[in-house]
Amino acid sequence: MMIVMRSNATETEIETIISRIESFHLNAHISKGIERTVIGVVGDGRPVQSSQFIHMPGVDRIVPISRPYKLASREFQPEDSSFPLDGVTIGGNEIVIMAGPCSVESREQLMETAHAVKEAGAHILRGGAYKPRTSPYSFQGLGLKGLELLAEAREETGLAVVTEVTSPELVPIVCDYADMLQIGARNMQNYVLLHEVGKSMKPVLLKRSFSAKVEDLLMAAEYILSHGNRKVVLCERGIRTFETATRNTTDINAIPVLKSLTHLPVVLDPSHSTGHWEYVTAVARAGVAVGADGLVVEVHNHPGEALSDGGQSLKPIRFAELVTQASAVAEAVGRKVAPSKALQEVAWN
Amino acid sequence: MMIVMRSNATETEIETIISRIESFHLNAHISKGIERTVIGVVGDGRPVQSSQFIHMPGVDRIVPISRPYKLASREFQPEDSSFPLDGVTIGGNEIVIMAGPCSVESREQLMETAHAVKEAGAHILRGGAYKPRTSPYSFQGLGLKGLELLAEAREETGLAVVTEVTSPELVPIVCDYADMLQIGARNMQNYVLLHEVGKSMKPVLLKRSFSAKVEDLLMAAEYILSHGNRKVVLCERGIRTFETATRNTTDINAIPVLKSLTHLPVVLDPSHSTGHWEYVTAVARAGVAVGADGLVVEVHNHPGEALSDGGQSLKPIRFAELVTQASAVAEAVGRKVAPSKALQEVAWN
């Protein structure tokens, strides 16, 4: 059960509710959003009566929730959630495209790729500064230097930046440089990290672990939401199955399933979900057709020389085709890809 | 290595080739198609020289093939294969839609559904007479009576009929009634059955087992093709993974992977691949967007009363929406859904 407080509820009213909850030997879980506070009533499974709270001062409404995830559920919020990020809206009718290299490797590589993806129609620049790699002997990312280059690329192109944060103590520094924090698939259940990005109030791109059920992903989102941070975007990026023809199996079903269970925006990363550049564009089209709110695509100016994931990276020219095709499919399903930042600038000049 | 004979090659020429193959202690695998004979040279892995055969009488060309599947491979036939079925072409630029109930249950149920799917734009009627069911105590299909009803529905609607054959000895009787034989997922590696449908020369809808790798599916197709039967359509219908939110996981990647490896037409069954009617239309759109050559959809006039798979069956009215949406996506990717048989008749009248 979630008790939604009025936007003008006082601290005293909130504390009175908490005391009452605890008087029934239940736990109160406080989630302070920017507009209003929501108090979760967490018990031991025995039924709780909403009548015991509904008439208390400051209470707006009470939402009974049957799912284990609460704030993430459609029961709690029936309408789609969305938020603006640097000129585009994530979660609305328009489809948002995030693109860029797997790893930030050098100024030249990043700037060239950033300009190219902007020209092709991308809205947000992605790129890894801290790279979780299977081998301790592989390139681990440029770290702080990578963050600085990302900030420079934002300066140059006007594209917002999303980059991965791999550890709780890195959250403040990544927040300083990035517009959106990415939680990678391997860290989806790194709960200490989820708590920190929850507290940061920054937009979060939460990638599904390759072995997470849909419900596990929603529970991970709940960790972030429970700190009052409501700017969470879910990302399907392929699951691990017996099939070896592709690196992962794109769980295309997960997108409509998620859209029915949660109000959060859902995007698809067809680069990781296939692992081969030649399938990326086709699967990107499928993602838009099935109802995804955005795409996350790996693009590299010279894929053959990439320090990581070259085999699944698109050349800029192919990425431009992907955007064109995604736009056509978007219109076929009654949506559209958000306006190109490059074109907007042209218009303004 | 495949030796492709000229279309006017004589029996003697063919036999001379075979003798020569055997003189090298290799096996000859003969596949007599309607137009020409192809002779596979099957050895123990040691290299075979094409120069030893290329100049022999009757030989058109020699195709070296690196894949374990031969006749199914793009190496053997680079261009897409296609074939006409009762007024539509399967495997061409137009998308073909097969629809109907999981099981044939009664004349009324079948006729009502058949007319409805025709009106909505389906091209082929699907429906099971012999049903492989997990439980011996479940409804096992109407058998011969079901075949008779399907033939009657074809008579009434003009739609071609595809239905499952579950055992080698049933192949002749199902061939008598149906236009296309379906091999169900559970029988994908029932090799005795594959041999029989191969010999039948009837078009075959070969469903991927829920635990088959893409390569396993192509090897199963090879069994049918090796009898000279080239009218094989591959069907992705979901694989078994750890995810339990849906009945199966639609392996959407498999469609472009198959299209790159084989020339055979590839269709998607979003009903089985999701298992919930509310996700069927979205995933059907994804299938068309990703490049499928057709859709197989379960439709029931009264899903709530279905004897099998009611939960994943669409009502006719929702199926009509699916066709409309699939058509829009088809056009966005430069294709179109084949013309409605209902509209064609109107045009002819």
Next chain:
Amino acid sequence: MMIVMRSNATETEIETIISRIESFHLNAHISKGIERTVIGVVGDGRPVQSSQFIHMPGVDRIVPISRPYKLASREFQPEDSSFPLDGVTIGGNEIVIMAGPCSVESREQLMETAHAVKEAGAHILRGGAYKPRTSPYSFQGLGLKGLELLAEAREETGLAVVTEVTSPELVPIVCDYADMLQIGARNMQNYVLLHEVGKSMKPVLLKRSFSAKVEDLLMAAEYILSHGNRKVVLCERGIRTFETATRNTTDINAIPVLKSLTHLPVVLDPSHSTGHWEYVTAVARAGVAVGADGLVVEVHNHPGEALSDGGQSLKPIRFAELVTQASAVAEAVGRKVAPSKALQEVAWN
């Protein structure tokens, strides 16, 4: 609900029960065993009252069964089932070992291997005459010739023979030559075949499909049991997962799970479940330790020259070590490997 008739129940009594069942618009499922008839009452899920049948003539007892599999369940038969096969008992306290080559390849290969496994302590000879192979171009088994060689090996060694049957129409001929019919993993849901082996009344070794849940395996067994054939042995042989270090993943959990759900004997095939000879003995020990009632092991006199599955076949000398180690583990868990047929003969001489 299962109605167990007395062993001396008359045909008239049975028919009276059936009529009564049908008068309630329910279906009667008759399973005539050698000793007694069991009548399953199959309905549409509405509760059926046992009081409506318990006092009818010929009825011994009524067993309510909550599981979808009925005759296979421990609810229906709490005590372990077992049956004798040519001097050994399958399903009792003693552990039975089936061994031999994947395929019967030649008289010399089979006889040499058969004598070797007998010397080492095997009780039943396994070997494939009809081989379901992934590729139509691979060795498909010797067929009838293979059956004849198996019969000859039985004659020579005194070992009972188990061999795979791959198609319904082959059931009679395989029954003529073999003591036990094997249903291979790929045919576990070939229901037409299951019906035929059910009717044959021969002992059946039913291998779990590599993608079957435990419940699917029990439902497949139910098909056989429902014909009154109660001599069914279940075989775990590995499932398909994301792990590629081994050919399959041995589902060792499945053995105690099956032993708790069903009264049927359960054996383990560590050759297929690992796919590498060097892990077979260790996993065989695990199988005995966890509670398996037997082992199925691939042994070849010259694994390097095997026409199929050479990489997972043990040499006879290593198989002898396996039997020794399995015997030691069996005693540690309060059981023993059934006496060696070779030693028994020595004792008799």
Next chain:
Amino acid sequence: MMIVMRSNATETEIETIISRIESFHLNAHISKGIERTVIGVVGDGRPVQSSQFIHMPGVDRIVPISRPYKLASREFQPEDSSFPLDGVTIGGNEIVIMAGPCSVESREQLMETAHAVKEAGAHILRGGAYKPRTSPYSFQGLGLKGLELLAEAREETGLAVVTEVTSPELVPIVCDYADMLQIGARNMQNYVLLHEVGKSMKPVLLKRSFSAKVEDLLMAAEYILSHGNRKVVLCERGIRTFETATRNTTDINAIPVLKSLTHLPVVLDPSHSTGHWEYVTAVARAGVAVGADGLVVEVHNHPGEALSDGGQSLKPIRFAELVTQASAVAEAVGRKVAPSKALQEVAWN
């Protein structure tokens, strides 16, 4: 290629080697163990000649390594590694048993369980103070208070303590209280955490992620080993598959596979790998039979009241049976369970 330095190699010798490596545009990876330093030569795949290093001062030997994991491989160290922990040796011929509650819940619960597992024969006490839980609303562990109780239990019982560390910044405090650090399955690829526990030089129990391939687990171990910390124990705890009859699928094959690929000790956690207490003892027997070097078992004095994982926890009396049965199987495979600490004390008194 790994350059193993002599135990008396000087800093200057080491630096000279590093300079030479870098002069070839390769990277040197330094791993300073307690006895000797090992220098990994990490390149871009081009072959490196050992002759360029073998005669340099301070070099003992050079080991070419084909696997992506280096220090973890049997190529690098053919003999089993082992280390003592508070009176028992992990990784030798004796089998070590770690047991205790999933979570530390209260002093009474922990002390009662700790005494019970010691009496039954456990050597190491396990118990979680920091709990990674799927839901933010579930009990998250007692944290520091839990660590204090574990230290108190060690004081009282003399059992060494292993407990999970969930975040890099918690490593120092957990090191203060525990004898061995546990990396949980969800954190197996939390590389920042792996680096920290690597640097700590504390013994580490590294649990396999439920979606990790065997090779992924070895790569995770390599992160820890590369800091010179060689006291790593690998733990199989079940993988995620399509089977739902058990919580996870025990990958029993993984144990002999790991033993062949790595010199590190391998233990089995049958509580998590099955998820149901009634299967734990049988699967523990299988683990010992297959070659595991130890067991990790959840035991709770009152499983029905446990705050987490009660369904898979054994009562102390059943755990005592498990130890007895594991001991019998150990002897059958030529090993033994390490002597009980309780009995040793009796002997000393």
